[in-house]
Amino acid sequence: MKKITRIKKNHRLIVFQKLVLTAAIIGFLSALLGNTLKKITEHYESIFFTLARQHWMLYLLFPILGFSIIYFLRQTLFRKKENKGIKEIYESTDSKTKHLPAYKVSSHFINGLITVIFGGSTGIEVSTVVASAAIGSVVQQKENLFKRYKTQLICAGIASGITALFGSPIAGLIFAYEVISRKWSRSFLLTNGVAVAVAFAFTYFVDNQPLFSINVLPWHLHALPYMILLGMIAGVNAVYLNRCVMLFKQKFAAIDKHHFRIIIGAGFVSLALILFPQLYGEGYHAVKELISQSGHFNLSLSFALTLLFVILLKPIVTSLTLVSGGDGGVFAPSLFIGAFLGLLTASVLNTYFNAGVLPVNFMVIGMAAMLSASIHAPFTALFLVCEAIGDYTLFFPILIVCLISKTTAKLIYPYTVYSYSRV
Incomplete structure (x- = not known):
């Protein structure tokens, strides 16, 4: 024994x-x-x-x-x-x-x-x-x-x-x-x-450098309701992103000839890049540029429309990239959309509602909120974004907003691109 x-x-x-x-x-x-x-x-x-x-x-x-x-x-x-x-x-x-x-x-x-x-x-x-x-x-x-x-x-x-x-x-x-x-x-x-x-x-x-170099500013309790609003908006946009990818995959699956998929997909992607170069590649270059200039933007009509069109087009161009044979997913697009969405939301709140929120903080929170809602992983989004900027100042509001964005997305549509593949 x-x-x-x-x-x-x-x-x-x-x-x-x-x-x-x-x-x-x-x-x-x-x-x-x-x-x-x-x-x-x-x-x-x-x-x-x-x-x-x-x-x-x-x-x-x-x-x-x-x-x-x-x-x-x-x-x-x-x-x-x-x-x-x-x-x-x-x-x-x-x-x-x-x-x-x-x-x-x-x-x-x-x-x-x-x-x-x-x-x-x-x-x-x-x-x-x-x-x-x-x-x-x-x-x-x-x-x-x-x-x-x-x-x-x-x-x-x-x-x-x-x-x-x-x-x-x-x-x-x-x-x-x-x-x-x-x-x-x-x-x-x-x-x-x-x-x-x-x-x-x-x-x-x-490689001990954070992905984004951001000087995050201290947040104030009065901004929390606006952050929660951003989380809800991010949840809706995450559903739009996931549904776009699923819809285009379904439609392009009916095209038998792969060279037709390449021509059609690449044609639309090229047109989008000409109109909005921010959509090129993973888009982190555009996010970094926005971060560096976030404190100097004035909400003009052209600027607001640019942000809005980029937010609406990114899911479509991402979907076309994937169905044309490109390799990737919704990870980077979520961070990209979240940054633009956060800046647009903060700019609108400050301009029309005198909210006094910090655009750079909203960009960071927007990135986490979109990622959380897109892949239904709030704690991944929380720690990933905090490490991506090398700062945990916004830990608590990011946690709250990530949970809200995920809940909002699941209430509207229970699947992500990842989980739908398991159904």
Whole structure:
């Protein structure tokens, strides 16, 4: 009996040691992938966007060129399999037999990069998430001992990828739980905790700069009702974003010839970029520009209409990017729309209702509110945005507004782009 007990104890210790080591490897590889994709995308997006601003005809060329390259690569290198985003992760975690193949790492890395640098109006976040999940899946398949820990190790890759992009291990951990796993367990906390710790250490020494450089100002209680209003408006806009993506996917699925999808989608994306260059790529360049000038804007009719049209067009252009073959999701578009929505709301309140709210604070809160409502993950949005700006001054109002925006969105429409794929 003692011998059996000793064997069982040693077996648990071996499993524990292997899980820790495997999670650390997944964390490092996912952080390396996420950080590399982020840096390469930022570099080439800036170059291509500058060229397009100097030669407007490139706005017409870049989207069709990018979508065509992605289609060519799919047909020749990636087994003629279309990238499905988060749905691929659900298909793997919900099944005992399906796995994320190794080629999904390079597929999402390359396609995500090409999509954004050629003007596709989405971001690299979902590409990073799926590629990181594929790392976790591939590593898990190497050891029969880890069959029962499949979801935990996939989530470890996901959490590490988010950590690398935003420098927030808490956001990575909570995203893996809120959106993918939805189950806490000791093995989940162990594997994901080790992975994000390694990913954060890597990110801290390699890239310790927040995504957005913002001087957040102290908030006042009188602004809270207006912030709650912003949360409700963000909830409505999040439903509009998700419904746009679902509608365009449904309509474009009826088009058999893929080159028609590319021509139609790229044509509309190009036209939108000519009219509103802010929509180019992930759009963080436009958000940073707005942040730097948020204290100097006067609400003229042309400025208000520009903000409004960008907010309304972004979901449509994002949808067209995705249905034309682009790789991405609603992560970056949510942050983008939220910033513009926050600035527009603050400007209207200050101009017509003498509210005295701070536009820069509303931009930050708007980003969190839109992300929370779009993916139904309020705590992910809370920590992610606070880390993205490197400041927790607005922690409490962001928490309140994220919960309100998510509730508003769910009351109007119970699904997100992610959860609808599971129905």
